[in-house]
Amino acid sequence: MIPRTVYLDMDGVITDFSGGVMKYFGLTRLGHTPDEIKQWNWFADFDLDEKAVSEFLSTSREFWASLDWTPEGRVLFSVLYQMYGADLKILTTPWRNNEACKGGKLDWVNKNIPRMADSVVFSFDKSKLAVPWSILIDDCEETVDKFRAAGGIGILVPRTWNTGGKRV
Numbered sequence: 001m002i003p004r005t006v007y008l009d010m011d012g013v014i015t016d017f018s019g020g021v022m023k024y025f026g027l028t029r030l031g032h033t034p035d036e037i038k039q040w041n042w043f044a045d046f047d048l049d050e051k052a053v054s055e056f057l058s059t060s061r062e063f064w065a066s067l068d069w070t071p072e073g074r075v076l077f078s079v080l081y082q083m084y085g086a087d088l089k090i091l092t093t094p095w096r097n098n099e100a101c102k103g104g105k106l107d108w109v110n111k112n113i114p115r116m117a118d119s120v121v122f123s124f125d126k127s128k129l130a131v132p133w134s135i136l137i138d139d140c141e142e143t144v145d146k147f148r149a150a151g152g153i154g155i156l157v158p159r160t161w162n163t164g165g166k167r168v
């Protein structure tokens with residue numbers, strides 16, 4: 001059997017980061033939905049002050065800890081866990097390498113998927129973990145491309161903000 005590690009992203013894959021930001025900044029009250037997000041850096045499209053958003057995301061551990069699952073997040077996680085067990089890892093980039101974000105993400109995992117508590121990897125360059133038998137499941141096109149270029153298997157989760165989403 002080929003040894004294989006599967007890395008599963010959090011934001012935009014199993015956690016609804018965009019929906020959380022929209023909710024907090026009142027965009028959902030104005031009738032906006034995450035389906036309207038068409039690019040990776042979307043804050044300006046909704047007249048959000050990126051500095052204010054960034055400041056909030058850097059200081060609110062509770063925000064990260066209380067994000068909702070994406071609609072398919074639970075099923076995706078369950079299937080992958082059944083298939084890969086201990087070879088499944090959570091791989092996530094903390095916002096601005098911030099302690100509140102890191103702590104909140106760990107809180108989220110502890111609350112929602114406690115069996116993964118010891119399997120969370122923080123990284124700013126996911127491609128460093130790319131080897132021929134590693135798989136990355138992620139919604140950021142650039143990250144997936146880089147992981148593939150480094151020799152790993154990259155799977156792009158289709159979202160409205162990437163080309164996978166434009167194909168479906």
Ligand SMILES: [Mg+2]
Pocket residue numbers: 009010011012013138139140
């Ligand atoms: Mg992501």
